Amino acid sequence: MASITAVARLVHINPSSKLNPSLVSATKPLFTFFSLKSSYSPIVSSSAASLTSSRAMSYDKQLIAAKKAASLASLLCQNVQKGLLQSDVQSKSDKSPVTVADYGSQVLVSFVLQQELPSQAFSLVAEEDSGDLRKEDSQETLQRITKLVNDTIASDGSYKVSPLSESDVLTIIDCGTSEGGSNGQHWVLDPIDGTKGFLRGDQYAIALGLLDEGKVVLGVLACPNLPLESINNKNQNALTKSSSGCLFYAQLSCGTYMESLSGSPPVKVHVSDTENPEEASFFESYEAAHSSHSLSGSIANKLGVKAPPVRIDSQAKYGALSRGDGAIYLRFPNKGYREKIWDHAAGYIVVAEAGGVASDASGKPLDFSKGRYLDLDTGIIVTNRKLMPAVLKAVQDSLKEQALPSL
Numbered sequence: 001m002a003s004i005t006a007v008a009r010l011v012h013i014n015p016s017s018k019l020n021p022s023l024v025s026a027t028k029p030l031f032t033f034f035s036l037k038s039s040y041s042p043i044v045s046s047s048a049a050s051l052t053s054s055r056a057m058s059y060d061k062q063l064i065a066a067k068k069a070a071s072l073a074s075l076l077c078q079n080v081q082k083g084l085l086q087s088d089v090q091s092k093s094d095k096s097p098v099t100v101a102d103y104g105s106q107v108l109v110s111f112v113l114q115q116e117l118p119s120q121a122f123s124l125v126a127e128e129d130s131g132d133l134r135k136e137d138s139q140e141t142l143q144r145i146t147k148l149v150n151d152t153i154a155s156d157g158s159y160k161v162s163p164l165s166e167s168d169v170l171t172i173i174d175c176g177t178s179e180g181g182s183n184g185q186h187w188v189l190d191p192i193d194g195t196k197g198f199l200r201g202d203q204y205a206i207a208l209g210l211l212d213e214g215k216v217v218l219g220v221l222a223c224p225n226l227p228l229e230s231i232n233n234k235n236q237n238a239l240t241k242s243s244s245g246c247l248f249y250a251q252l253s254c255g256t257y258m259e260s261l262s263g264s265p266p267v268k269v270h271v272s273d274t275e276n277p278e279e280a281s282f283f284e285s286y287e288a289a290h291s292s293h294s295l296s297g298s299i300a301n302k303l304g305v306k307a308p309p310v311r312i313d314s315q316a317k318y319g320a321l322s323r324g325d326g327a328i329y330l331r332f333p334n335k336g337y338r339e340k341i342w343d344h345a346a347g348y349i350v351v352a353e354a355g356g357v358a359s360d361a362s363g364k365p366l367d368f369s370k371g372r373y374l375d376l377d378t379g380i381i382v383t384n385r386k387l388m389p390a391v392l393k394a395v396q397d398s399l400k401e402q403a404l405p406s407l
């Protein structure tokens with residue numbers, strides 16, 4: 001009952017009335033015209049773009065809500081990063097780190113989306129769950145998250161709600177357990193992508209996407225430590241300059257825009273249009289455990305790429321690629337690793353709407369309709385249309401060589 005009351009209060013419905021059906025996992029489209037969007041293809045051709053442009057306004061409200069949610073979550077993350085305490089970091093059962101900011105960001109995004117879109121069905125596929133926070137020894141951490149969230153909501157001032165209780169916070173975190181899929185609309189959230197980068201004081205992103213009938217139709221990437229200037233390998237010292245951070249956003253058939261997190265006017269961005277692999281610099285994960293640096297090195301050699309790789313954490317790589325800081329993003333996790341949709345959904349549409357393309361190593365487009373995981377062959381390649389055939393060939397040749405027994 002406590003959870004029903006908590007969530008009911010969030011959307012201003014009478015707690016004594018029946019639970020708003022819109023709060024239960026959404027599987028049906030709200031309006032019939034959403035289902036007409038099935039013509040969307042991850043590689044947006046100009047004809048597909050013109051076919052859908054008359055309906056592209058459909059996600060405007062969701063975009064405004066998503067930008068607000070990601071911006072507020074960024075504030076919380078920036079405050080935590082400034083004064084990171086050891087007790088703010090815990091280890092999840094898979095040994096990956098999670099911080100009070102990951103949880104706080106997830107609560108804020110879920111809260112803002114429900115506040116801003118009260119009449120819409122709400123389904124959220126998000127990285128974090130409340131399991132560890134419900135353990136006895138997490139009481140202090142939960143208190144800290146609750147205070148961080150309440151302080152951030154109060155500092156924003158737009159929501160006249162009483163402060164969230166710890167139980168509200170746990171309930172809201174668990175709004176993120178949706179399985180997603182190919183029916184209806186689902187938000188997809190990585191509350192902090194690049195937690196290791198966040199802990200190092202480096203790059204991280206709040207990554208929020210929206211799926212409609214299994215396709216990504218909207219994405220917002222807040223990158224609080226990414227400068228507005230290019231971070232291409234000639235300008236890597238831009239990464240050490242203080243900056244207000246970047247907000248990238250994209251809506252199906254409407255292009256990709258970037259503005260500063262402090263609210264500068266948006267600029268339309270486009271991926272690099274280079275056709276010459278020798279001029280193309282590439283991005284890869286900072287963490288070698290997340291993506292084979294030797295394999296991408298071999299691919300870059302085959303392509304004749306001259307510049308050294310730019311290694312930064314998180315989907316900030318997709319943001320940087322969308323504005324042409326580099327031309328290729330290569331990602332090759334260890335065999336057996338399953339990619340999650342929240343690690344790519346927002347970044348994917350930010351790049352696709354800026355004119356880029358993404359595929360797995362076999363050339364198949366990324367498929368976000370299969371639930372919480374992406375089903376892929378071997379790795380992820382993101383680049384512009386002109387370079388994709390050559391990059392794909394170099395990837396496949398390198399993978400074949402790697403599979404050969406060494407003499």
Ligand SMILES: Nc1ncnc2c1ncn2[C@@H]1O[C@H](COP(=O)(O)OS(=O)(=O)O)[C@@H](OP(=O)(O)O)[C@H]1O
Pocket residue numbers: 096127190192193194195196197284285286287288289290291311312313314315333334337340343
């Ligand atoms: N073993 C392994 N292989 C591949 N990927 C993994 C692995 N472990 C984790 N992750 C996921 O990587 C997410 C961080 O993104 P990046 O790899 O782009 O960042 S980094 O440069 O490596 O820091 C990171 O996202 P967050 O957990 O949100 O930080 C993970 O989902």
Ligand SMILES: [Mg+2]
Pocket residue numbers: 190192193194342343
């Ligand atoms: Mg992630």
Ligand SMILES: [Mg+2]
Pocket residue numbers: 102127190191192193194195
């Ligand atoms: Mg994360």
Ligand SMILES: [Mg+2]
Pocket residue numbers: 096097127195
């Ligand atoms: Mg994580």
